[in-house]
Amino acid sequence: MTYLSPWRATVLTLFPEMFPGPLGMSLAGKALASGLWALEARDIRDSATDRHRSVDDTPAGGGPGMVLRADVLAAAIDAAENVPDRPENRPRLLMSPRGRPLTQSCVVELAGGPGPLIVCGRFEGVDQRVIAARALEEVSIGDYVLSGGEIAAMVLIEACVRLLPGVMGKPVSGEEESFADGLLEYPQYTRPQEFEGLSIPEILTSGDHARVAAWRRAEAEALTQTRRPDLWAAKNSGQKLPKNTTKG
Known part of the structure; x- marks a missing residue:
């Protein structure tokens, strides 16, 4: 099924102020301003339950760094999906270096849908249980590691947005x-x-x-x-x- 506008990307992140960033400029920015697509950046910390707004904890089994908690992230995903008129069964993606590589055929498929929910990881990663429980599909922009998934999410979104009807001046350009x-x-x-x-x-x-x-x-x-x-x-x-x- 091909969805008509607005194509919407929902991003779950610890740094919502990073968005729209580059996505607010050039073709993507003009299309965003004109309503050809929509962007929603949600703060994962809004789903924390303690006064410190904690979202992470130490790795089970020991080791360096911290891991995003399953309960907090699951609550953030559920809150993002429990919105009126939200399309059912839209892609749920987790930006991760261990995910399958981003390809143009995947971009075309995503651009033809309603738009994905994208989880941006941080720290040492995400509790495996929330990946399984919320059916997150891990995707990667390359064989290297970034400090978080935000830049990767921008890459994926920009690649999709430029394919949306009306974004590029001449569709044949793509x-x-x-x-x-x-x-x-x-x-x-x-x-x-x-x-x-x-x-x-x-x-x-x-x-x-x-x-x-x-x-x-x-x-x-x-x-x-x-x-x-x-x-x-x-x-x-x-x-x-x-x-x-x-x-x-």
Whole structure:
């Protein structure tokens, strides 16, 4: 099912003041201001029950750092979902470096839905029981670790928002980008014709659209073979790339 606007992202975080941040600028910011999508940043600490608004505790079994408590985070998720007109069964994501990688196919799927609820982890992580009890899907933006899931959540949201109807000036802009057809994008050029002794490839100024299209396809294939042999192998074997996703 494809949902019409507004596509809504709900973010659970210990630092709601980080939002919208970059999401309030450029295409995403203009679309947010015009109501093409909506953003809700909720403070996990609002669901704490003690006077210190505690959200974490020491790891069971010992070890460094702190872990987000299952009861507090579950209450925050339930409060975010118990809102009038909230779509049922929307994706519940946890930004985590151990999650499945974010891919363009996953972004397309998320952009076509009602918008996700995204939990931003902190400290040493999140109590495994709340991940299971609230069916959180762990997603990752890369094989590295950040201090928290907020930046990763912004990456995921921005990738989705730019695909929403009306956000990009020309919808075709998203059809020839990297990963759109299982390939990296071909090289781009613009004026001036000459730059530090380098010229725009003659074929791109020939006016022959068929030759231009063939050149771009060949360049995209060559780049993909060289830089992302995994993508090239998957494309040529007919395999589907991983659908999922993002803390870094």
